[in-house]
Amino acid sequence: MIRLGGILLGVLVALAPAALANGDAARGKAKGEQCFACHGETGNSTMPNIPSLAAQPAGAMFLQLFLFREKLRDVPAMTPFVEGRSDQDLEDLAAYFAGQTLAPNDEPHDSARYQRGSELSQRLRCASCHGMGYKGQVQVPRLAGQREDYMLMALEQYQKNERTGIDTNMVAAVYGVPAADLAALAHYMARQK
Numbered sequence: 001m002i003r004l005g006g007i008l009l010g011v012l013v014a015l016a017p018a019a020l021a022n023g024d025a026a027r028g029k030a031k032g033e034q035c036f037a038c039h040g041e042t043g044n045s046t047m048p049n050i051p052s053l054a055a056q057p058a059g060a061m062f063l064q065l066f067l068f069r070e071k072l073r074d075v076p077a078m079t080p081f082v083e084g085r086s087d088q089d090l091e092d093l094a095a096y097f098a099g100q101t102l103a104p105n106d107e108p109h110d111s112a113r114y115q116r117g118s119e120l121s122q123r124l125r126c127a128s129c130h131g132m133g134y135k136g137q138v139q140v141p142r143l144a145g146q147r148e149d150y151m152l153m154a155l156e157q158y159q160k161n162e163r164t165g166i167d168t169n170m171v172a173a174v175y176g177v178p179a180a181d182l183a184a185l186a187h188y189m190a191r192q193k
Contacts, residue, residue, distance in 0.1 A: 022088065023058055028096025031089055034081055035097075043100040051150045054100035060141040061094035064165075073165040102145045109191045117188020120181055124173050126189075134192050144192035152186035 035053075039045050043054030053061065067073035069082040069090065082090075121127070121134075129140050136142035143151065157163035158170040159177065174182065 023062075023091035023093075023095030023098075025092070025095045025099045028092035028094070032093050032096055035093070039097075042103070043097045044103040045147055045150070049150050049153050050147070051154075052102060052145070052147055053097040055102040055135075055145075056094075056097055056142050057136040057138060057140070058091075058094040058098035059139040060136055061097055062090050063139045064141075065090040065093060067165050073163075102142075104193070105145055105148075105190055107148075107191075110187065113184045113187045114191060116181065116184035117186070120177070120185045121188060124177075124185075126173075126185075129169065134189060143189040146190060148186050148190035151189055152183055155182045155186060 038047055038050045039053045043052055043056075045052045064073065065082055065085070066087075068075060068078040069085055071079075126134060126143065129137075130143050131137040131140070134143040154163065155174055155177075156179075158167065159174045159182065161171055163170070177185075
């Protein structure tokens with residue numbers, strides 16, 4: 001069963017860019033009204049530990065929604081919103097949020113933590129998967145401008161191997177990174193444009 005799931009995900013990741021050409025942002029907005037309560041109508045979350053979805057690559061959005069729907073990534077709060085949704089529904093939602101503008105993070109930054117986060121992002125080679133400027137690419141999410149609290153929570157979950165899905169590279173990337181460094185990395189990424 002696990003092997004079959006891995007094969008299915010491999011095919012999905014390979015086909016995602018072509019499939020997402022069918023996503024319709026207008027339909028996605030109409031289908032996404034339930035999403036707005038937590039993620040914001042424009043995809044800019046103001047709720048603690050809830051990610052901003054604005055400007056996420058459509059492939060990354062589709063993949064996460066697919067993982068939630070197929071119960072390959074267990075986030076109980078998301079289950080009722082993806083159950084029974086078609087692939088077209090997921091494509092439309094992904095197209096809508098991908099087309100939204102990310103609100104700038106105007107929170108002040110701590111120079112020492114920011115510098116440490118910058119050094120860590122280089123050492124951990126974050127751009128090799130998340131792209132130049134950490135804007136995400138294909139099925140890999142945008143980190144730039146993501147909520148700091150959410151980013152730190154996600155990094156901690158990866159480090160504890162509590163975040164399921166297909167992101168096994170992230171578990172390895174943050175293995176053994178001290179807690180203060182994870183916080184510095186989240187601080188740095190949240191302040192990227």
